[in-house]
Amino acid sequence: MKHILKILGLLVTISAIWIGLLQASIVSSSYAWLLPVYLIILLGCYGLFMVGVGLMFFPTCPQESHLLQKDIAEAKDFLKRKGIDVNSD
Amino acid sequence: MEKNMYSIIIPTYNERLNIALVVYLVFKHLREFDFEIIIVDDSSPDGTQDIVKQLQLLYGEERILLRARKKKLGLGTAYCHGLKHASGDFVIIMDADLSHHPKYLPSFIRKQKETEASIVTGTRYVRGGGVHGWNLMRKLTSRGANVLAQTFLWPGVSDLTGSFRLYKKSVLEDVIGSVVSKGYVFQMEMIVRASRKGYHIEEVPITFVDRVYGTSKLGGSEIVEYLKGLIYLIFAT
Numbered sequence: 497m498k499h500i501l502k503i504l505g506l507l508v509t510i511s512a513i514w515i516g517l518l519q520a521s522i523v524s525s526s527y528a529w530l531l532p533v534y535l536i537i538l539l540g541c542y543g544l545f546m547v548g549v550g551l552m553f554f555p556t557c558p559q560e561s562h563l564l565q566k567d568i569a570e571a572k573d574f575l576k577r578k579g580i581d582v583n584s585d
Numbered sequence: 586m587e588k589n590m591y592s593i594i595i596p597t598y599n600e601r602l603n604i605a606l607v608v609y610l611v612f613k614h615l616r617e618f619d620f621e622i623i624i625v626d627d628s629s630p631d632g633t634q635d636i637v638k639q640l641q642l643l644y645g646e647e648r649i650l651l652r653a654r655k656k657k658l659g660l661g662t663a664y665c666h667g668l669k670h671a672s673g674d675f676v677i678i679m680d681a682d683l684s685h686h687p688k689y690l691p692s693f694i695r696k697q698k699e700t701e702a703s704i705v706t707g708t709r710y711v712r713g714g715g716v717h718g719w720n721l722m723r724k725l726t727s728r729g730a731n732v733l734a735q736t737f738l739w740p741g742v743s744d745l746t747g748s749f750r751l752y753k754k755s756v757l758e759d760v761i762g763s764v765v766s767k768g769y770v771f772q773m774e775m776i777v778r779a780s781r782k783g784y785h786i787e788e789v790p791i792t793f794v795d796r797v798y799g800t801s802k803l804g805g806s807e808i809v810e811y812l813k814g815l816i817y818l819i820f821a822t
Contacts, residue, residue, distance in 0.1 A: 499738065499781070500820045543732050550710075550728040557715035557792040564683065564794050571609040580639045582602045 510535070591620040591694065592673035592754070596663035599631045600681040607679075608640050608649065610687040618694065623670055624681075625663040626653045660748075661771040665761060668754075677751045685749040689791045693751040696789050703756040703784040706742055706776060707749035707791035714790030723803060730811055738819055740773075741780035742788060746811075748772045749791055756784055769807075770814030777822050 518528050575582060593611065597604050604624065611622060626633050634653055641649045652670050654663070664678060677693065679685040685707070693705045709716050710731065719727070734745050746769050752760075756779065766774045780786060 498820070499818070499822050502739075503737070503819070539736075543736060546732045546735075547725070547728050550732065551721075551724060554724050554728065555710065555712060555715035557717050557794070560686075560715070560792040560794050561717045564686065567610060567686075567688075568606055568683070571606040574609055575605055578643055580605060580636065580643065582605050582636060 588619050589675060589694075590673035591615075591618060591675045591677055591690075591751075592667075592671035593620060593622045593677045593679065593690075594664055594667035594671065595622060595624050595679055595681050596660055596667070597624055597626045597629060597633050597637075597681045598657060599629045599633060601629070601631045601633045601636050603683055604633055604681050605636050605640060606683060607681055607687060608644070611690065612644060614687045614690055618691075619673075621648055621650060621671075621673065623650045623652055623667040625667045626651065627657040627663070628653060628655055659767055660769075661761075661764065661767060664757075668757060668761065671754060674754055675751060676754050676757050679749050684793050684795060686792065686794070689749070689789065692789045693749075696787050697751055700785070700787050702787040703753045704776070704779055704786045705751040706744065706786060706788055707747050708742065708744035708788045709747065709791060709793045710743050711788070711790050714792055716793045716795070718795030726803065726808065730808075730815075733812075734773075734815060738777065738815060740777050742776055742786060744788070745773045745776060747791075750776075760784075766814060766817070768810060770810060770817075773814055774818060774822070777818050781822050 514528070514531055517531070518525070521528075572582075595604070595607065608622060611620075624637050626637065628634075634651060637649065637651045641651065650670055652667060654666060668676060675694075675697070677690065679687075689707060693707070696702065696705045708714055716724070716727075731743075731745065734740055738745075748769070760775055760779045760782065763778055764771060764774045776786070
């Protein structure tokens with residue numbers, strides 16, 4: 497099934513619940529009408545939160561740069577010994 | 586038990602220095618494995634192919650295959666081209682610029698053997714993995730892009746744009762046929778289509794040190810390209 501259909505299915509389900517809430521008057525009418533707006537705001541906040549958390553805990557590896565430099569030196573040394581000239585910049 | 590053969594496809598364009606370093610490191614880390622390196626060079630003006638020919642003399646032409654093309658034709662077609670010459674039962678794709686370190690190759694192979702996965706993809710965004718050389722803006726766009734993709738696309742992997750991957754050859758052949766995107770959206774489409782087709786995908790953490798030699802770019806046009814790619818994938822997969 498195409499992904500967009502899954503999303504539409506989800507939206508239809510949410511809409512059905514929303515209409516149900518409006519009809520059944522479990523929640524007060526004025527509040528119920530704004531539920532989709534609240535949902536979108538919630539989604540936006542969730543997104544921003546996830547970006548923030550991800551940024552805070554972004555995995556970094558500063559030691560890898562040093563290790564890489566060592567590997568490069570080792571490789572260059574080997575290539576030089578074997579007569580392969582790469583003209584490093 | 587039959588021994589597996591791994592075909593490593595490395596597209597190159599002006600990677601004269603890097604390709605020699607990468608080849609050395611691949612041989613260093615894959616000593617116990619049976620493999621070949623397929624270098625798809627798009628007629629680099631800096632003499633990349635000359636270096637590859639010297640490497641062939643050193644390591645053997647059966648281990649290093651130079652399958653060049655007449656002009657700069659892009660990544661997706663480079664993989665297709667390399668795939669035609671691959672004799673392994675597994676295909677590994679990686680970049681030539683040392684952002685993908687060959688020391689992770691054994692972990693890809695191990696993971697595949699343990700889980701019998703169809704695809705093993707490297708992820709920079711989990712513990713044990715990581716990135717070096719990205720400023721705050723770069724990290725922000727990366728994280729924002731990832732959150733968008735996870736929220737709306739449900740891709741099934743944590744690192745969507747990564748291009749350090751191991752595929753079963755038959756799986757790569759199957760998926761690559763249905764991919765139409767170019768550039769790095771190609772990588773996204775590959776993994777999403779594979780996920781939609783139900784292929785078993787595993788991830789291994791990798792570290793990514795941004796370009797040591799040469800320049801890497803991420804500007805407004807890349808962001809637009811990403812968003813267009815994301816929308817396309819939501820509707821087309």
